[in-house]
Amino acid sequence: MDNLQKFAVPLGAILAFLLLWEGIVWANNWPNYVMASPSDLPAAYLRFWPLFLEMGWQTLWRTIAGLALAVVFGTFLGMVMGFSRIARDALYPLLVGFNAIPKATLVPVLALLFIGQHDFNTVLMAFLISFFPIAVSVGIGLSTLEPEYRDILRSLGASKVTIFRKIALPKTLPEFFGALKVSVTLAFIGTNLVEIVSPHGRGLGALFKSGETNGDYPLMFAVLIALAFLGIVLYYGVVALEKTFAGWAERPAH
Amino acid sequence: MANLIDIKGVTHAYRTKAGPLPVLRDLNIAVPEGEFCAVVGPSGCGKSTLTRLVAGLMKPDTGEVWLHGELVKSPRKTVGMAFQNPVMLEWRTILQNVILPLEIVAPSMPKAQKEARAMELLEMVGLAGFEHKTPSQLSGGMRQRASLCRAIVHKPDVLIMDEPFGALDNFTREDLWQTMRDLRAKEPFTCVLITHDLRESVFLGDQVIVLSGRPATTQYVMDVALPADRTLDILYTPEVADMLHILRDQIRIAQGRDGAAH
Numbered sequence: 001m002d003n004l005q006k007f008a009v010p011l012g013a014i015l016a017f018l019l020l021w022e023g024i025v026w027a028n029n030w031p032n033y034v035m036a037s038p039s040d041l042p043a044a045y046l047r048f049w050p051l052f053l054e055m056g057w058q059t060l061w062r063t064i065a066g067l068a069l070a071v072v073f074g075t076f077l078g079m080v081m082g083f084s085r086i087a088r089d090a091l092y093p094l095l096v097g098f099n100a101i102p103k104a105t106l107v108p109v110l111a112l113l114f115i116g117q118h119d120f121n122t123v124l125m126a127f128l129i130s131f132f133p134i135a136v137s138v139g140i141g142l143s144t145l146e147p148e149y150r151d152i153l154r155s156l157g158a159s160k161v162t163i164f165r166k167i168a169l170p171k172t173l174p175e176f177f178g179a180l181k182v183s184v185t186l187a188f189i190g191t192n193l194v195e196i197v198s199p200h201g202r203g204l205g206a207l208f209k210s211g212e213t214n215g216d217y218p219l220m221f222a223v224l225i226a227l228a229f230l231g232i233v234l235y236y237g238v239v240a241l242e243k244t245f246a247g248w249a250e251r252p253a254h
Numbered sequence: 255m256a257n258l259i260d261i262k263g264v265t266h267a268y269r270t271k272a273g274p275l276p277v278l279r280d281l282n283i284a285v286p287e288g289e290f291c292a293v294v295g296p297s298g299c300g301k302s303t304l305t306r307l308v309a310g311l312m313k314p315d316t317g318e319v320w321l322h323g324e325l326v327k328s329p330r331k332t333v334g335m336a337f338q339n340p341v342m343l344e345w346r347t348i349l350q351n352v353i354l355p356l357e358i359v360a361p362s363m364p365k366a367q368k369e370a371r372a373m374e375l376l377e378m379v380g381l382a383g384f385e386h387k388t389p390s391q392l393s394g395g396m397r398q399r400a401s402l403c404r405a406i407v408h409k410p411d412v413l414i415m416d417e418p419f420g421a422l423d424n425f426t427r428e429d430l431w432q433t434m435r436d437l438r439a440k441e442p443f444t445c446v447l448i449t450h451d452l453r454e455s456v457f458l459g460d461q462v463i464v465l466s467g468r469p470a471t472t473q474y475v476m477d478v479a480l481p482a483d484r485t486l487d488i489l490y491t492p493e494v495a496d497m498l499h500i501l502r503d504q505i506r507i508a509q510g511r512d513g514a515a516h
Contacts, residue, residue: 148341155309156358156408157329166354170345248345248388 036221044222051207052226059191059203060230062119066126067187067234071180073127074134081135082142082168083160099132103190107197118202122194129190130183137179141172174249177242184234192227204230256323258411258444259285259308264317266303267469277303278314279469285461290438290445292455294501295465295473296509301448304470305416308446309333322411331359334410334443338417340401342389348400349385352376355408375403378440379433395426399433406441413445420450428486431457435484452501453489456480464504474504 018038025037032040045052077095081088103125110121145168153163195205204223211219243250261283267274277300285291295301306312307319310329319326321333334355342351352372356363376385379399389397398418405413419427431454438445449455455462456478464474476497480488488494 146339146341148337148339149343151306151309151311151337152335152341152354152404153358155311155329155333155335155414156355157331158358162358166357167343170343173345246345 032217033215036218040218041222041225044216044218048207048219048222052204052222055202055204055207056226056230059188059195059205059227060234062122062203063126063187063191063230063234065123066190067130067180067183069123069127070131070134070183070187074131074179074183075138075176077131077135078138079142079164081139082145082172088139088143095132095135103129104193104197107194110194111198118194118198118200121198122191122203125194126187126190129193130187133179133182133186134176137175138172141175142168145171170246173246174242177238177246180238180242181235184238185231188227188231188234256287257284257320258287258289258322259283259291259446260318260320261304261307262318262320264307264314264319265469266300266307266314266317276469278307279471281317281465281470282472283463285444285446287444288442289460290447290458292447292449292459292462293465294449294452294455294462294505295470296467296505297450298468300468300470301465302416304465305335305414305446305448308412308414309335331408332411334405334408334413336398336401336405336413336415336418338420340389340394340397342397342400344389347386347388348376348381348392349373351389351400352385352403352407354404359408372403372407375407375437375441376400378437379403393426395422395430398422398430402430402433402437406437406443409441409443411444413443415445415447417448417450419454427451427454432486434458435482439482452498452505455501456494456497457484457486457489462501464501464508466508467510473508474501476501 022037022039025035030037036044077091081091106125106128107121110124114121114124149167149171150163153167158166191203192205192208195201195203196209200206201209204227208220208223211217211223261281264278264281265276266278267276269275281304283291283293283304293301293304303312307314308321308326310319310326310333313327321330342348343354346354349369349372352375353368356368356371360368373382373385376382379402381396381399381403384392384396389400392400402418405415419430422430435458447455447458459478462476462478463472464476465471466473478497480494
């Protein structure tokens with residue numbers, strides 16, 4: 001019963017959304033080139049299925065690669081900021097400033113810096129756009145660790161590394177996963193930004209672009225739905241990791 | 255008899271933006287081996303600073319802290335700590351929480367031996383059967399019991415407790431006093447207990463030290479000449495009532511208020 005509900009409720013919600021979409025397009029009598037309706041999409045998927053698989057995979061692996069970089073670098077930065085007051089004071093303005101820059105403006109910069117390195121540029125962008133939440137949340141998690149937690153091990157002569165491994169790291173995991181859920185969607189935006197903006201791109205972004213160029217509006221919407229689907233898949237991947245590594249933080253419902 | 259803890263002429267000030275904030279001034283405390291020393295005083299008088307000094311987590315500006323005839327300069331493995339917050343690691347079971355100090359102090363000890371030692375203590379405090387629960391599944395009093403087990407699992411010379419029962423309701427607190435008393439009978443240790451509760455200080459302490467207001471110095475020392483196997487009933491005897499009265503007057507003086515005004 002519980003399991004049925006777990007799947008039936010979100011599926012029902014998605015179905016209701018598609019029906020609403022279809023209904024709005026039908027009621028307004030919008031032609032395809034204004035707004036495609038869900039009933040147009042299967043044809044688009046059928047026609048371009050091999051492309052969807054190939055491009056979807058390109059988008060997916062580059063997003064995951066960027067995200068992985070963001071996890072490594074963001075965690076490292078967060079650790080530095082969490083443990084050192086000086087590093088925190090020095091890095092925060094830089095990070096906030098960098099994060100405030102619209103990333104679209106960086107696409108030409110990266111394109112010139114690394115000419116022709118399309119995969120690399122895309123991964124780099126996914127990374128640049130998504131490491132910030134991770135760095136901030138790990139930094140805050142570590143710097144707000146109650147002193148008692150540190151003291152119970154420090155009073156036994158434990159080293160900083162031991163304290164980090166046994167207490168600070170696991171205690172910060174819930175915040176880390178919270179940030180990772182935000183970063184997943186951000187990384188997707190980064191990947192697609194490069195795929196759409198840069199000429200001769202690859203991935204679902206490029207497929208979207210070609211739909212636009214050819215006036216194939218159902219294809220464009222089909223790409224958007226495919227992106228949403230990949231986003232959902234990655235998000236729930238993170239949720240599964242969270243359940244495994246930080247499941248303790250979830251209080252049983254009463 | 256040699257003193258296990260010797261605090262000699264300790265003076266300490268914190269550096270703040272508004273200038274140095276003196277918290278301890280010429281503080282002297284001596285605790286013989288196996289004794290239970292309860293420290294009371296007005297809030298904010300520097301009691302927690304005292305615990306950090308004994309644990310070697312910080313050094314005083316002047317004066318010396320001696321443990322076991324050795325000058326304390328840095329943290330030592332022979333100290334156990336318990337706080338008002340039970341500081342349970344939520345991602346570990348109760349049993350895993352209790353063995354944590356052993357992982358630091360005796361990393362080579364076989365896991366089974368660590369767990370056997372932890373179980374022995376958990377049984378003593380009445381937590382047998384709860385060892386595989388997570389901290390969030392336990393009540394506040396039970397978490398504090400587990401915290402006590404963790405503080406003494408590695409058989410420390412000194413147990414330092416900073417208001418460990420402060421956040422508990424009265425009846426739970428009295429239960430834990432008795433648990434503490436029973437633990438001491440089975441597992442001898444020297445203890446420094448920081449508390450705000452005068453009844454607690456008399457029930458558990460062999461000596462009660464009253465600290466003056468900030469900067470704290472040793473204002474009054476009371477020897478508690480009660481049997482080791484005291485029961486809660488003893489708190490209602492005229493003898494203890496007199497002691498509590500004296501301590502209350504001392505606190506009043508420490509707060510800088512005239513004894514006659516109340």
